[in-house]
Amino acid sequence: MASNFALFPERASTIAGEVDALYLFLVAVSGFFAVLIATLVVVFAVKYRRRSEDERPPAIHGSLALELAWTIIPFGLAMVMFFWGAKVYLALAVPPPNAMEVFVVGKQWMWKLQHLEGKREINELHVPVGQPIKLTMTSEDVIHSFYVPAFRIKQDAIPGRYTTAWFEASKTGTYHLFCAEYCGTEHAKMIGRIVVMEPAEYQAWLSAAATTAVAAVPATKPEDQQAAMVTAGAELFQKLGCVSCHRAQAGALGPTLANLFGHTVSLQDGSTVVADEDYIRESILNPQAKIVAGYQPIMPTFKGLVNEEQLMQLIAYIKSGKAGTETP
Amino acid sequence: MDSGEVRTNYLNAEYGLLSWLVTRDHKRIAILYLISVTIMFAIGGLFAAAVRLELLTPRGDLLAADTYNKMFSMHGIIMVFFFLLPAIPATLGNFLIPMMIGARDLAFPRINLLSWYLYVVGALFTLYAMVTGGVDTGWTFYTPFSTSASNTNVVPTAIGIFINGFSGILTGLNFIVTIHRMRAPGLTWFRLPLFVWAHYATSLIQVLGTPVLAITLVMVALERAFHFGIFDPNYGGDPLLFQHLFWFYSHPAVYIMILPAMGVISELVTCFSRKSIFGYSFVALSSVAIAVLGFLVWAHHMFVTGMSVYAAMIFSFISFGVAIPSAVKVFNWTATLYRGSVSYSAPMLYALGFIGLFTIGGLTGLFLATLGVDVHVTDTYFVVAHFHYVMVGGTIMAYLGGLHFWWPKITGRLYPEIWARISAAIVFLGFNLTFFPQFILGYLGMPRRYHVYPDEFQVLNVLSTAGSSILGVGYLLPFVYLAWSMRYGEQASPNPWGATGLEWETPSPPPTENFEKTPVVTRPAYAYDLEEVPVG
Numbered sequence: 064m065a066s067n068f069a070l071f072p073e074r075a076s077t078i079a080g081e082v083d084a085l086y087l088f089l090v091a092v093s094g095f096f097a098v099l100i101a102t103l104v105v106v107f108a109v110k111y112r113r114r115s116e117d118e119r120p121p122a123i124h125g126s127l128a129l130e131l132a133w134t135i136i137p138f139g140l141a142m143v144m145f146f147w148g149a150k151v152y153l154a155l156a157v158p159p160p161n162a163m164e165v166f167v168v169g170k171q172w173m174w175k176l177q178h179l180e181g182k183r184e185i186n187e188l189h190v191p192v193g194q195p196i197k198l199t200m201t202s203e204d205v206i207h208s209f210y211v212p213a214f215r216i217k218q219d220a221i222p223g224r225y226t227t228a229w230f231e232a233s234k235t236g237t238y239h240l241f242c243a244e245y246c247g248t249e250h251a252k253m254i255g256r257i258v259v260m261e262p263a264e265y266q267a268w269l270s271a272a273a274t275t276a277v278a279a280v281p282a283t284k285p286e287d288q289q290a291a292m293v294t295a296g297a298e299l300f301q302k303l304g305c306v307s308c309h310r311a312q313a314g315a316l317g318p319t320l321a322n323l324f325g326h327t328v329s330l331q332d333g334s335t336v337v338a339d340e341d342y343i344r345e346s347i348l349n350p351q352a353k354i355v356a357g358y359q360p361i362m363p364t365f366k367g368l369v370n371e372e373q374l375m376q377l378i379a380y381i382k383s384g385k386a387g388t389e390t391p
Numbered sequence: 392m393d394s395g396e397v398r399t400n401y402l403n404a405e406y407g408l409l410s411w412l413v414t415r416d417h418k419r420i421a422i423l424y425l426i427s428v429t430i431m432f433a434i435g436g437l438f439a440a441a442v443r444l445e446l447l448t449p450r451g452d453l454l455a456a457d458t459y460n461k462m463f464s465m466h467g468i469i470m471v472f473f474f475l476l477p478a479i480p481a482t483l484g485n486f487l488i489p490m491m492i493g494a495r496d497l498a499f500p501r502i503n504l505l506s507w508y509l510y511v512v513g514a515l516f517t518l519y520a521m522v523t524g525g526v527d528t529g530w531t532f533y534t535p536f537s538t539s540a541s542n543t544n545v546v547p548t549a550i551g552i553f554i555n556g557f558s559g560i561l562t563g564l565n566f567i568v569t570i571h572r573m574r575a576p577g578l579t580w581f582r583l584p585l586f587v588w589a590h591y592a593t594s595l596i597q598v599l600g601t602p603v604l605a606i607t608l609v610m611v612a613l614e615r616a617f618h619f620g621i622f623d624p625n626y627g628g629d630p631l632l633f634q635h636l637f638w639f640y641s642h643p644a645v646y647i648m649i650l651p652a653m654g655v656i657s658e659l660v661t662c663f664s665r666k667s668i669f670g671y672s673f674v675a676l677s678s679v680a681i682a683v684l685g686f687l688v689w690a691h692h693m694f695v696t697g698m699s700v701y702a703a704m705i706f707s708f709i710s711f712g713v714a715i716p717s718a719v720k721v722f723n724w725t726a727t728l729y730r731g732s733v734s735y736s737a738p739m740l741y742a743l744g745f746i747g748l749f750t751i752g753g754l755t756g757l758f759l760a761t762l763g764v765d766v767h768v769t770d771t772y773f774v775v776a777h778f779h780y781v782m783v784g785g786t787i788m789a790y791l792g793g794l795h796f797w798w799p800k801i802t803g804r805l806y807p808e809i810w811a812r813i814s815a816a817i818v819f820l821g822f823n824l825t826f827f828p829q830f831i832l833g834y835l836g837m838p839r840r841y842h843v844y845p846d847e848f849q850v851l852n853v854l855s856t857a858g859s860s861i862l863g864v865g866y867l868l869p870f871v872y873l874a875w876s877m878r879y880g881e882q883a884s885p886n887p888w889g890a891t892g893l894e895w896e897t898p899s900p901p902p903t904e905n906f907e908k909t910p911v912v913t914r915p916a917y918a919y920d921l922e923e924v925p926v927g
Binding site: 069070071072081082085086089092093096097100101103104107108111112113114118119120121122123124125126129130133134137138141142144145147148149150151152153154155156171204205206208210212213215216217218219221222223224226227239241242243244245246247248249250251252349 | 451456457460527529533535536539540541623624625627629630631664665666667669670671672673694695696697700703704707708711712714715718719721722723725726728729730731732733734735743746747750751754755757758760761762763764765766767769770771831834835836838839840841842843844845847918919920
């Protein structure tokens with residue numbers, strides 16, 4: 064049976080220690096109050112047990128001082144929990160700028176992962192230890208949730224939008240990846256593993272890409288490898304004909320996409336939007352939703368023509384800043 | 392058995408099935424509900440047993456994946472909508488509110504009967520959906536799974552819950568009007584038993600919250616049947632919109648389950664300590680505070696959906712706020728015992744058990760309100776353990792405690808005290824053994840709704856399943872001896888506990904009109920120090 068029975072989960076990310084410290088604080092405070100109340104109840108129940116049927120204890124109607132005390136003290140403790148919890152949550156939400164990107168697509172019932180270097184994996188993610196990893200995720204069908212208990216991270220993958228999470232593994236090893244949001248028949252089998260490797264080992268694993276069956280974009284040289292996902296996006300950009308309108312040229316039918324990412328875009332209706340992953344995704348699938356000022360609403364939808372993984376490649380290409388600047 | 396003449400009461404005033412099915416007497420309707428919710432509890436319990444048996448081993452050796460998914464879904468749907476929500480208000484609340492305020496019935500007796508029929512029709516619809524294939528969405532019906540992916544009986548189940556929702560709305564409306572308009576002379580708001588305050592707060596939530604659930608289910612059905620683009624992004628919808636709407640009702644719904652339970656506990660703790668409640672107005676108004684704040688915390692179920700970090704902080708903050716009035720209640724019940732005359736009668740054992748389980752359930756709620764910890768434990772067994780401690784540990788302990796306490800009033804018979812004490816102890820122990828290990832499982836990372844799981848989680852799952860078998864015995868016992876006592880129990884006096892409250896001033900069981908003449912109230916609630924000793 065369970066040889067590795069434990070009461071506490073493994074701690075394998077830089078944030079796990081912070082989550083555990085907060086958890087132990089909560090355990091200590093709640094333990095104190097649970098024991099306090101249990102003790103008072105038992106002591107009162109025994110000490111003031113009914114000794115005769117005629118007992119009429121005098122009424123005690125209350126005490127404002129006590130009411131205030133047991134309102135204010137728990138509230139103060141709750142505020143410590145609140146601020147501490149918010150601090151950890153913020154740390155979980157904001158990836159460091161040097162994070163390496165990995166793209167995640169959930170579907171019934173598997174996880175599809177794609178490294179920026181082009182390597183693709185299913186239900187398995189190889190990452191180097193000590194390197195922040197940013198996960199950008201979506202779902203092809205229903206809501207899933209990417210959960211790695213050893214890293215103390217969990218993030219829903221939601222169809223129709225991107226969500227992000229990040230972690231920095233602090234220890235090499237193999238860790239559970241679970242789907243935490245119920246998604247149908249094989250929900251319990253939508254599991255996998257995160258393999259944390261030494262950086263050198265990870266590089267070796269990456270360059271073995273060409274020999275792996277799931278590798279979609281075989282990388283030839285290391286310098287090409289770095290941009291494999293961008294290259295795939297560039298090819299799609301040509302193949303789908305995006306380039307015919309989105310050219311960095313006067314009189315082009317569509318706005319230029321060069322250096323678009325992260326910048327503010329002015330729209331036809333006078334509002335503005337920051338070009339992030341969700342905006343680009345929406346503009347590809349539902350081009351009429353936000354029309355860039357000065358352009359006609361003539362772009363057709365690409366819904367059904369690109370899948371979630373190809374969308375991520377296109378976005379990687381646009382993020383590279385080169386989209387529309389290259390000639391075929 | 393009494394040898395004297397047989398007094399006319401609400402039970403023997405009329406005979407025959409029809410006299411029950413067309414009754415407008417709130418006491419008889421309470422009995423109809425009692426029977427119906429007990430049946431639903433038994434069905435929901437069987438589904439739970441199937442779930443726990445499957446989880447005895449890490450492999451899926453008892454049930455196929457789809458069957459397991461239907462089992463936990465139907466367990467949740469039956470227990471939440473057809474047991475926990477109506478359990479206390481529709482049975483004890485229905486029976487007692489008019490009696491506690493010195494009224495002859497609820498304000499709208501016919502609507503009260505209609506509520507029961509709506510409940511029955513809703514329950515039959517849902518059971519029909521289950522018999523003809525079941526449903527596998529969980530009780531939460533998350534989209535787009537429920538609208539686009541699941542191929543089970545989502546719409547019939549939703550219709551059943553929709554119909555049942557009106558039962559709750561009408562009951563809530565009936566209680567609100569009754570409490571406002573039909574109190575006996577002298578029964579001011581701050582003389583009301585806390586059971587009535589709790590039901591008043593509960594009714595507000597039922598009336599304001601349930602329509603949102605009803606509308607949400609209609610939208611799910613429309614999207615499922617006609618592909619309206621409300622929730623599924625493929626049709627231009629937003630899947631998270633569903634979660635906002637669902638939890639806007641379903642978080643307050645947790646308080647529909649626990650507030651009446653808190654009301655019961657206030658009655659039990661005072662009676663069996665023979666003492667006035669400590670801090671009456673704090674206990675009374677904390678119910679209202681919970682009802683109001685409970686509407687502002689719904690998105691704490693959604694901290695890992697990628698919502699705005701600042702929105703998450705606001706919802707976390709208010710969630711801590713709603714914990715305070717619950718804590719205030721626990722402290723006041725504990726203080727009520729101080730210098731009291733504490734009896735260990737079975738209802739009191741249930742009440743003390745409630746305080747224990749509710750305290751654990753409430754404190755672990757703080758973990759889930761804490762953003763940085765919630766990310767790790769949400770959607771794991773930690774959450775499963777937490778809400779079972781509150782909704783099941785809390786509500787069912789109070790329901791059973793209340794049922795024992797008022798059993799002599801309802802049936803005119805006493806239950807066997809020794810068996811009742813044994814069952815209270817078994818329920819408490821079995822409950823803790825079932826659900827405490829799940830907190831540890833959750834922090835270890837075992838996701839909920841898993842039909843198979845990694846080996847290292849087995850030991851704790853075995854403990855949990857073992858506990859559930861003990862818990863099952865604890866729930867079965869009262870069913871047997873309470874039924875037995877209806878025929879063989881000792882005759883009950885009007886006030887066997889020496890309790891205050893107008894319901895104890897009429898005979899047991901009460902006459903159809905409750906009071907021969909309208910009582911006049913001159914004392915605050917729980918004036919145990921002013922009371923004669925009427926034991927016997």
